[in-house]
Amino acid sequence: MLLKLIYLVLHCTTIALANYTDFFTYDLKYAEDERRLNSCHGLLETYSAASANFTGCLVLNAKPISVCRKCEQQRSNALQVYIIIQDECDDVLLNADRLQVIETVDANNEKLWSSANCQNCFNATSHELTTDCKEFFILINQTQECFLRYNVTAEESNKACEKCNGTYKKLKAHYKSLSEEYKLVNLCMDVIDAMNMTRKTWNEFKCSRIDNNVLVVFTVVAFLCFSPPVFYLSNWINSDDVKTRLAPR
Numbered sequence: 445m446l447l448k449l450i451y452l453v454l455h456c457t458t459i460a461l462a463n464y465t466d467f468f469t470y471d472l473k474y475a476e477d478e479r480r481l482n483s484c485h486g487l488l489e490t491y492s493a494a495s496a497n498f499t500g501c502l503v504l505n506a507k508p509i510s511v512c513r514k515c516e517q518q519r520s521n522a523l524q525v526y527i528i529i530q531d532e533c534d535d536v537l538l539n540a541d542r543l544q545v546i547e548t549v550d551a552n553n554e555k556l557w558s559s560a561n562c563q564n565c566f567n568a569t570s571h572e573l574t575t576d577c578k579e580f581f582i583l584i585n586q587t588q589e590c591f592l593r594y595n596v597t598a599e600e601s602n603k604a605c606e607k608c609n610g611t612y613k614k615l616k617a618h619y620k621s622l623s624e625e626y627k628l629v630n631l632c633m634d635v636i637d638a639m640n641m642t643r644k645t646w647n648e649f650k651c652s653r654i655d656n657n658v659l660v661v662f663t664v665v666a667f668l669c670f671s672p673p674v675f676y677l678s679n680w681i682n683s684d685d686v687k688t689r690l691a692p693r
């Protein structure tokens with residue numbers, strides 16, 4: 445009887461103790477999570493600001509497209525904070541729920557950046573534009589500055605054709621070499637858009653009127669138009685009737 449009682453008391457104590465330690469470790473873990481969540485929350489604030497900076501920059505530089513040139517710093521800032529979150533707060537902030545807000549924001553940022561091929565305009569090591577792209581934007585600037593000096597009225601545009609053809613030709617050649625180097629699909633969007641706009645302005649001046657190709661087409665057409673009369677004329681001259689008439693008697 446006594447033995448049974450002692451046994452029971454011991455049993456209960458063990459269970460209570462087990463529950464207590466369980467509770468205690470749970471409490472510790474909870475406190476630890478709480479502490480990490482607090483410190484990670486600071487990172488969230490930084491990431492929120494960095495990501496908002498980047499988004500704002502993208503929107504402000506959407507047209508004419510200059511997102512690669514203007515937002516590289518912001519993108520890099522946002523990415524850096526995200527990487528810290530991945531390293532330090534992976535379990536409390538990332539992969540912690542189904543919604544995955546932070547992961548989605550980061551994925552969208554990176555998707556936009558890479559679909560504009562911005563990485564191809566930048567030197568991977570130095571956050572600087574590549575030499576090729578830098579050169580291209582200098583030429584774009586020179587060409588556009590030249591265009592700005594003239595109106596698209598007939599008289600003015602002749603002057604623009606004459607004065608700007610040099611830089612425009614250089615620009616076109618450089619663009620061609622860039623598109624061959626990167627393939628057109630990989631060319632950074634800032635470059636494509638700047639070229640597109642510049643080409644459009646150039647076309648408005650209608651300089652291509654005296655393009656060599658046009659000259660060739662014109663010559664061919666002229667030749668085709670004049671050849672039938674020449675043919676008939678030569679036939680007529682060679683005809684017996686004329687020969688007899690022109691022949692010395």
Ligand SMILES: *[C@@H]1O[C@H](CO)[C@@H](O)[C@H](O)[C@H]1NC(C)=O
Nearest residue numbers: 456457459460461462463464
């Ligand atoms: C120990 O905890 C369990 C549930 O976790 C509970 O059902 C049981 O009553 C507890 N035992 C004691 C002795 O507190």
Ligand SMILES: *[C@@H]1O[C@H](CO)[C@@H](O)[C@H](O)[C@H]1NC(C)=O
Nearest residue numbers: 490491493494495497521522
């Ligand atoms: C966001 O942009 C502002 C102003 O451009 C700057 O002061 C701030 O440091 C940026 N924040 C982050 C986290 O990059």
Ligand SMILES: *[C@@H]1O[C@H](CO)[C@@H](O)[C@H](O)[C@H]1NC(C)=O
Nearest residue numbers: 567568569570573574575576
């Ligand atoms: C990138 O930057 C480094 C150091 O500034 C330079 O040596 C290298 O030529 C650059 N690469 C390109 C592709 O511009």
Ligand SMILES: *[C@@H]1O[C@H](CO)[C@@H](O)[C@H](O)[C@H]1NC(C)=O
Nearest residue numbers: 584585586587588589590592
């Ligand atoms: C060309 O570059 C200069 C100096 O960076 C700048 O002030 C000017 O606005 C640019 N011109 C055009 C048409 O973008």
Ligand SMILES: *[C@@H]1O[C@H](CO)[C@@H](O)[C@H](O)[C@H]1NC(C)=O
Nearest residue numbers: 591592593594595596597600
């Ligand atoms: C373009 O034309 C407008 C009027 O048609 C004139 O006021 C302006 O000064 C001209 N600009 C240039 C650069 O010639």
Ligand SMILES: *[C@@H]1O[C@H](CO)[C@@H](O)[C@H](O)[C@H]1NC(C)=O
Nearest residue numbers: 605606607608609610611613
């Ligand atoms: C630009 O046009 C002018 C006049 O049409 C011409 O004299 C000049 O050689 C051209 N320049 C270039 C680089 O083609």
Ligand SMILES: *[C@@H]1O[C@H](CO)[C@@H](O)[C@H](O)[C@H]1NC(C)=O
Nearest residue numbers: 633636637638639640641644
């Ligand atoms: C160039 O601009 C025109 C409109 O001006 C647009 O329809 C076309 O898609 C653009 N091309 C590229 C390659 O962006």
